Amino acid sequence: MNKKIIHHLSHIDLDGYSCQLIMKYTPHILYNYNANYGAEVKQKLEMILENIKKNNGDATILITDLNLTANESKWLNNEVDTNNNIELILLDHHGSGEDSANKYDWYYLDTLRCATKITYDYAKEYFELNEPTWMNKFVNVVNAVDLWKMQESENFEYGKVCMRLIAETRELNKVMFGDVDNDYKISLLLEATKFLNEENAPIILDENIHKLKKNFFKKEKNNTLDNLATEFIVKLLGQAKKEKTIYYKGYKGYLSYGVGNTSIVGNGFLIAYPEYDFIVDISYRGTMSLRANNKVNVAQISKEWANGGGHPNAAGGRIIGFKEQYRYDKVKQQIEKIINDKEAIAGNLNYKKEE
Numbered sequence: 001m002n003k004k005i006i007h008h009l010s011h012i013d014l015d016g017y018s019c020q021l022i023m024k025y026t027p028h029i030l031y032n033y034n035a036n037y038g039a040e041v042k043q044k045l046e047m048i049l050e051n052i053k054k055n056n057g058d059a060t061i062l063i064t065d066l067n068l069t070a071n072e073s074k075w076l077n078n079e080v081d082t083n084n085n086i087e088l089i090l091l092d093h094h095g096s097g098e099d100s101a102n103k104y105d106w107y108y109l110d111t112l113r114c115a116t117k118i119t120y121d122y123a124k125e126y127f128e129l130n131e132p133t134w135m136n137k138f139v140n141v142v143n144a145v146d147l148w149k150m151q152e153s154e155n156f157e158y159g160k161v162c163m164r165l166i167a168e169t170r171e172l173n174k175v176m177f178g179d180v181d182n183d184y185k186i187s188l189l190l191e192a193t194k195f196l197n198e199e200n201a202p203i204i205l206d207e208n209i210h211k212l213k214k215n216f217f218k219k220e221k222n223n224t225l226d227n228l229a230t231e232f233i234v235k236l237l238g239q240a241k242k243e244k245t246i247y248y249k250g251y252k253g254y255l256s257y258g259v260g261n262t263s264i265v266g267n268g269f270l271i272a273y274p275e276y277d278f279i280v281d282i283s284y285r286g287t288m289s290l291r292a293n294n295k296v297n298v299a300q301i302s303k304e305w306a307n308g309g310g311h312p313n314a315a316g317g318r319i320i321g322f323k324e325q326y327r328y329d330k331v332k333q334q335i336e337k338i339i340n341d342k343e344a345i346a347g348n349l350n351y352k353k354e355e
Contacts, residue, residue: 004060004087010113011065012174014037014163015146017062017185018116019091022135024186026127032182033204034174035066040326042072047327049079063090065115067097068107077104087205091118114146134193139198157202162192165209171217171229171257175328177236183218188212210241225251226264229246232260241273246332248339251277251296257331258284263314268289282331286322290315304342 004182010016010025012034020032035044043059052059061080068076068090080086088106089269090097093115101109110118120139123129137155144152165188172181191212211223217228237244237256241297246253252275259265259281266279270293277295282288288306292300294315299315302308308317319338325331 005031005055005057006060007031007033007052008062008064009033009035009041009044009048009062009066012166013065014159014166014189015115015142017166017182017189018138018142019119020182021186021189022039022116022119022123022129022139023062023127025130025132025135026123027130028127032186033178034182035326037066039324041066041068043326043330044073045076049083052083058085058087060087060089062090063092065092065117066090067092067094067109068100071204072098073100073104073107080106089122091115091122093118095145114143116142116146122242132171134196137196138193147170158196158205161205161209163187165189165192169213171213171225172233175257175259175331176240176259176328177233177307180236184216187216188201191215202293219238228266230261233265233271237265238270238273244328244332245276246280246339248301249343253277254279255332255335256281257283257325257328258282262289267293280335282322282335284324286319286324288317288319305338 006023008020008030010019010032010295016034020246023030033044033048035041046060052061053134076088080088089219090107090203092109093111093113095109095111097107098107101107108118108122117139119133120129124131140152141155141159141162143149144155145163150156161327166185169185169188172184174181192205195201195208198204214225214228217225217232223231230320238255241254244255246255253271254273254276256279260283262279262281266281266289269279270291274293278290278292278298278301280288280290288302288308290310292298292304294313297312299312302310302315302317306317306319308315310316
């Protein structure tokens with residue numbers, strides 16, 4: 001058997017993540033990515049192409065539950081045409097992709113099945129799917145709720161709970177922690193398959209959602225979901241210190257994006273990693289939240305970066321002209337440009353550290 005290297009881009013809803021759950025049961029090497037519509041799709045595809053180029057080998061790009069615009073399809077087709085080592089497959093059910101489907105043979109469109117069902121049938125035929133016993137029923141559940149087949153009441157009701165399971169799973173951030181967030185959601189769906197054949201299955205799953213989430217984050221002692229998730233996130237931040245460290249006027253900072261809850265997560269990070277002077281979290285809209293632990297006046301940093309303010313250990317502001325990004329490296333580029341510009345204006349002056 002020849003194992004393929006598959007870069008799988010899928011949507012961020014139940015149907016999208018379920019496609020990736022299906023592919024988990026193929027023997028191939030999988031790299032998962034997720035995107036919503038708009039600019040995020042192209043940024044993730046650019047990331048995939050960059051990753052394939054780094055590895056310099058044969059690869060498959062699989063896109064599921066996302067229809068591409070005519071311009072996106074043309075651009076991607078041209079990119080792949082210049083890379084003979086790339087196989088391109090798109091499996092989708094949104095009728096808005098009809099023009100692209102009629103033009104490109106790699107664009108498979110079927111409006112009568114959800115993307116999970118299309119992926120399931122395609123994987124059985126082409127990807128050597130090793131199908132577990134629950135899979136066919138789960139696929140029918142996703143198909144019923146995604147196509148709103150209310151007449152299939154048993155599948156539809158269970159699908160509604162699964163849909164909410166994904167929609168309300170926001171503990172992690174898919175830009176900062178893409179691989180872990182993807183694993184989290186797919187793991188929850190896999191756990192959900194265990195209740196499929198129970199009597200009153202939708203109610204049982206509904207009552208177990210909180211427990212399933214806690215089990216993912218819990219390593220040793222039990223705690224509230226918030227505390228377990230915070231501890232988990234702080235560790236993830238620490239594991240990524242090398243690429244997410246920034247410096248400003250001699251001070252060592254940590255740049256996060258879209259993590260939120262800075263008072264708890266940020267302060268937890270500074271306690272766990274005392275070598276850092278401050279942490280700054282940038283939201284998708286460019287608002288920033290800074291925290292310190294008596295090592296630097298972050299209100300002054302906020303003022304210099306964004307005309308913001310606050311307290312010495314807790315401050316915020318908004319970066320004018322910030323462009324929302326779906327890749328961390330592009331966020332860091334924007335912030336480092338601000339830092340470089342401000343340091344150039346200020347010369348080599350540093351803050352005087354508090355004793």
